[in-house]
Amino acid sequence: MNDAIIISVTTVVLVLFAVGYIVLLLESNKKIIHEQQRRLDEIQKSEQRYKALFENSLAGIFRFDFTKWEILDANQSAYEMFNSKTAKEFQDIFLSLPAEKLEQIESTLNSNGSIDEYEIIFRLPTGIIRKFELSARREQNSTIAHAVIVFVTAGKLIG
Amino acid sequence: MKIPIFAHVAAISYIVPAYFSVRMWKHLDRSLKGFAVFSIISVGQTIAEFVLGRLGIHNQFLLNYYQLIEFVFVMYLFFYWAESGFFKEGIQYITMIYVLTWMIYKFYFEDPDKFSEVIAPLSSFFFIIVSGYSLIQLFQSATTIISKTPMFWFSTGVFLYSAGTIIIFLFSNAILAMGIEYFNALWHVNWAFTLIANFCFSKGFWCTKL
Numbered sequence: 028m029n030d031a032i033i034i035s036v037t038t039v040v041l042v043l044f045a046v047g048y049i050v051l052l053l054e055s056n057k058k059i060i061h062e063q064q065r066r067l068d069e070i071q072k073s074e075q076r077y078k079a080l081f082e083n084s085l086a087g088i089f090r091f092d093f094t095k096w097e098i099l100d101a102n103q104s105a106y107e108m109f110n111s112k113t114a115k116e117f118q119d120i121f122l123s124l125p126a127e128k129l130e131q132i133e134s135t136l137n138s139n140g141s142i143d144e145y146e147i148i149f150r151l152p153t154g155i156i157r158k159f160e161l162s163a164r165r166e167q168n169s170t171i172a173h174a175v176i177v178f179v180t181a182g183k184l185i186g
Numbered sequence: 187m188k189i190p191i192f193a194h195v196a197a198i199s200y201i202v203p204a205y206f207s208v209r210m211w212k213h214l215d216r217s218l219k220g221f222a223v224f225s226i227i228s229v230g231q232t233i234a235e236f237v238l239g240r241l242g243i244h245n246q247f248l249l250n251y252y253q254l255i256e257f258v259f260v261m262y263l264f265f266y267w268a269e270s271g272f273f274k275e276g277i278q279y280i281t282m283i284y285v286l287t288w289m290i291y292k293f294y295f296e297d298p299d300k301f302s303e304v305i306a307p308l309s310s311f312f313f314i315i316v317s318g319y320s321l322i323q324l325f326q327s328a329t330t331i332i333s334k335t336p337m338f339w340f341s342t343g344v345f346l347y348s349a350g351t352i353i354i355f356l357f358s359n360a361i362l363a364m365g366i367e368y369f370n371a372l373w374h375v376n377w378a379f380t381l382i383a384n385f386c387f388s389k390g391f392w393c394t395k396l
Contacts, residue, residue, distance in 0.1 A: 030357070030360060030361075030364065031361070031364060031368050031371075031372060034353055034354060034357050034361065034372060035372070035375075037353045038350060038351075038353045038354060038375055041349045041350070041352065041353060042346070042349055042350045044349070045314075045345055045346055045349035045350070046346070048318065048321075048345075049321065049342055049345065049346070052321055052322070052325045052332070053332065053333060055325065056325055056328055056331065056332045056333075057331060059328070060328070060329075060330065060331055063329075
């Protein structure tokens with residue numbers, strides 16, 4: 028009789044430990060996943076806000092590789108400013124700049140990490156010559172930069 | 187000897203994971219296909235045990251062989267899921283130790299009229315360690331709710347069954363010596379955990395569809 032009680036009690040204790048262990052793991056897992064989901068939602072919201080700002084900005088905003096002058100992403104205002112429809116057309120306009128200008132931008136981004144209100148003159152596909160101000164910041168340890176470009180006249184009006 | 191209804195229910199419950207394993211076969215990976223085969227073997231073993239028992243033939247030897255088969259299949263499942271080399275190596279050593287112990291016990295110490303008080307508790311002990319560690323490993327690498335993964339259900343089934351039965355396996359002959367009423371009463375624990383484990387394995391197979 029005593030042995031039966033000891034066996035039963037020991038079994039119950041062991042099972043309680045086992046169940047407790049599983050419940051603890053499940054609860055901790057739920058908390059972690061819930062926290063991950065919350066952070067993911069915040070990131071998505073932040074991305075949406077950034078996207079809205081990017082798409083609706085009056086300034087031209089774009090991301091580019093400053094060693095190849097490849098346009099990776101650009102907003103509608105940037106395309107409209109340069110009368111271009113595709114990233115390739117936009118890129119060609121940049122590549123039409125004098126080589127020393129491109130080298131100057133590249134070397135400044137390489138050495139300082141950013142370039143501020145750098146004046147450049149473009150000849151657009153329509154033949155019109157326009158002056159712009161380019162500001163860009165380089166992504167850490169990469170050849171990619173985020174840039175904002177404005178018409179000088181527009182810039183002066185705002186200033 | 188009249189067999190309690192709960193024992194029949196526990197025996198029948200082996201059909202459930204076997205059924206789900208066949209139904210989910212196309213969704214199963216190699217390790218789970220191995221476990222599916224084991225689930226079908228379990229049904230066969232239960233039927234054989236029942237028939238031999240009804241015919242009055244000693245069926246204890248079947249259980250001893252079954253324990254070895256069970257150990258190898260379950261360890262293969264955990265080995266397949268193990269992420270670290272350390273854990274994989276540990277499972278290999280544990281399996282070698284168990285198989286060696288089983289063989290030594292089988293050839294030198296086995297009493298066909300008695301429960302093995304070494305083999306079954308030893309397998310339960312190893313199952314608790316390996317399934318418990320698998321659950322931690324699953325928890326650490328989880329990117330989703332772990333209860334939605336087959337690994338959680340198989341590990342939980344093995345973990346709960348082993349923790350619930352290790353003591354009664356360890357003292358099975360002592361329990362038998364107390365009398366058939368005590369044996370029947372305490373063996374309900376084994377049948378209850380058989381039901382729980384089979385539910386967990388069925389859920390594990392079902393999860394593969396998700």
